[in-house]
Structures are given as C-alpha cells and as structure tokens.
Amino acid sequence: MPRITRPIAKDWSAEVELAIATFGNIARTEILRYLLEHGPAARGDIVANVGASEASVAKHLLLLEEAGTVVADVEPGRRHGRAPRYSVDRARVRALLEAHLRYMTDPTS
Secondary structure, X not given: OOOOOOOOOOOOOHHHHHHHHHHOOHHHHHHHHHHHHHOOEEHHHHHXXXXXXXXXXXXXXXXXXXXXXXXEOOOHHHOOOOOOEEEEOHHHHHXXXXXXXXXXXXXXX
C-alpha cells in the first residue's frame, strides 16, 4: 500500500491540510452544499437529501464540526435525546478555501 506523504513546503499549514481534508471529500462537500442551500437542518433531513447513510452523515458532520465549518444548535455533550440542527459557518468555509487557494496559486507566500 502506498505511503501517504505530507508536503515539505513551508507554507503547508494546518489550515491548508484541514481545507483539503474538508473539501476534498464528496460527502462533506455535498453536506455543506445542502446546508448552504437549505439553511439549518436536522441530520435526518441531511441523510434524506444527500444520498448517504445515517452513519456516514453522522461521521461527516462530526468532522465538519471539528473543522469549524458546521455548527449545531445543541452542544455535543447535551445531544442525547435531542435532534440538533446544523448550519454552515460561512466565514470559516471562506477562510479555509482562501488558505487553500493561497497555497495553490502563490507558491512564494
């Protein structure tokens, strides 16, 4: 199995890595697009509209929350028995995309 490598470029930052991990995944990208188009939504609504399983959407929402691109209206430790609604933090999405764009288009930065 090939080894996954990390670039040695000095401008490869945690933000660039997070952007690639976040936006380089089709399921996460579709979840973000759905939330951007439809506003805050419960996980069940997301599952019904993005063509992914409940387990897959749950995993991706967790990763999107950790990246700061998605926020929920119920804190993680208080969700038992509740259905949080998820929404996109547009400023965070923009910041990650800008970091990735700078990395890709300005190798001298």
